[in-house]
Amino acid sequence: MRLRFWLVAWLTLGVMVCVQAAELPRQGLVMALGGSVRFDNQAVWTRFIQEAGGKGARIAIFATAAGNPDRSAQRLKRTLEHYGAVPEIIPVAPRLKGVDWKSLRDDPRLAERVATMDAVFFTGGAQALIVDTLQPDGQPSLMLQAIRKVHQRGGVVAGTSAGAAVMSAWMFRDAPNTLAVLKGQLREGQEIDRGLGFVGQELFIDQHFLRRGRIGRLLPMMHAKGYRWGLGIEEDSAALIWGSQIEVVGARGALLVDLSRAERDERLGPFNLRGARLSFLDRGDRHDLATGVTTPSAPKLAEQRIDPNAPDFKPYFDQEPFYPDILGDNVIVRAMVHLVDGRERELRGLAFNGSELRGLPPPKPVRAARADAPKPEELGFEFRLYVLPETLGYYTGAMGGEDYTVMRVGLDVMPVRMQVPLYQPWPAQKALSRKGAAPVPERLKGAQAARRNAG
Structure with a gap:
């Protein structure tokens, strides 16, 4: 009798939980596009429309960041209409001529209309314009509150390039020089600033990531602001983020950085880091931040698992590459692929300013350096x-290329003193130059003369 009572009780509780779960609204979704997303990228745009509710979904367009808001908004409007959505341009943009954007930003009727939308989309441009417009002096405007309502009731908040940068609680405001950030130029209100925080406090987002080598600026930012997770989204790709779940769609992928075990030695002076972990999430891959579990796409699960620690591991790559520009276009991921599917247990690369090492004048330092610090x-x-004990990879050729997923590769970043100049002309070339066959470029003559005069 007692067993029957508890069985009925458990069944009743299970039914109540299921009913309550069914009544709860869907958790809001963030879709961060890495920038330069082609309008014919069906994987990205159809997924965005699908998550917004399918054909007929009402989408508010904010070209707030754009240099030419009207043109950017109209292009996006035509794209969304092509894929079946019903977009509406919200004219809240400082660079939109002939419009009182501040009055529109604070108009309760317009804010109420935005709050009823299925999704919101921020175009690219300058992310500083988004936060300064919608979050002046760090306070949410009426329009930003309306956008948050869309997200809170299960809608989609999306953005590309600058529109993706504002999704985390902190963002890069104006930091085009990745190496300068790596060298210490990381000032609040200048290189970095508060974002809108749609993905919470634990995840940092950057964009145009692999093409522009932005791993060099992501790591100092994450360490400075105490982030465990960083997600660098590549161009023509997107990451869907809801709760702790991440899914990558589009043409390429995203780099996931985990600093939970990373350490910095402040005694060294310049930025340094040991024990970071990198994973490359390719299109179709998923990751759960709560559990740390990465689930590769179905084609990879069906084709090839790569375990560089397995006794029967047979590496595909047999060379020992070195990467003189680790911040180059997609170089960091190429290095990760060679590591997980190659015979070497570690690979190395360099990040430095090549123009300075060719004799051009160095930039002015951000702050006074210590007497013993390198120039x-x-x-x-x-x-x-x-390679770590938990390093793994997956490969497939089923998607038309050589597509890899790379999981949990170790990374250390250490400062080094470069030789100045890093290289010199071959002696025979110098002789030819003296005879007039190979003249010295004009831009180098002044720097060379200065070195001679300095002894």
Whole structure:
């Protein structure tokens, strides 16, 4: 009798939980696009429309960040209409001519209309314009409150490039020089600033990531603001983020950075980091931040698992590459792929300012350096990637290329002193130059003369 009572009780409780779960609204979704997303990228746009509710979904367009808001908004409007949505341009943009955008931003009727939308989309441009417009002096405007309502009731908040940068609680405001950030130029209100925080406090987002080598600026930012997770989204790709779940769609992928075990030695002076972990999430891959579990796409699960620690591991790559520009276009992911599917247990690369090492004048330092610190033109960084016991990879050729997922590669970043100049002309070339066959470029003559005069 007692057993029957508890059985009925458990069944009743289970039914109540299921009913309550069914009545709860869907958790709001953030869709961060890495920038330069082609309008014919069906994987990204159809997924956005699907998550917003399918054909007929009402989408508010904010070209707030754009240099030419009307043109950017109209282009996006035509794209969304092509994929079946019903977009509406919200004219809240400082660079939109002939419009009182501040009055529109604070108009309760317009804010109420935005709050009823299925999704909101921020175009690219300058992310500073988004936060300064919608969050003046750090306070949410009436329009930003309306956008948050869309997200809170289960809608989609999306953005590309600058529109993706504002999704985390902190963002890069104006930091085009990745190496300058790596060398210490990381000032609040200038290189970095408060974002809108749609993905919470634990995840940092950056965009145009692999093409522009932004791993060099992501790591100092994450360490400075105490982030465990960083997600660098590549161009023509997007990451869907809801709760702790991440899914990548589009043409390429995203780099996931985990600093939970990373350490910095402040005694060294310049930025340094040991024990970071990198994963490359390709299109179709998922990751759960709460559990740390990565689930590769179905084609990869069906084709090839790569375990560089397995006794029967047979590496595909047999060379020992070195990467003189680790911040180059997609170089960090190429290095990760060679590591997980190659014979070497560690690979190294460098980050430095090549123009300085060719004799051009160095930039002015951001702040006074210590007496024993290297000169700005001498400071470089060594990136050491290495296999961990938990390192894994997956591969497939089923999607038309050589597509890899790489999970949990170790990374150390250490400052190094570069030789100045890093290289010199071959002696025979110098002789030819003296005879007039190979004249010295005009831009280098002044720097060379200065070195001679300095002894």
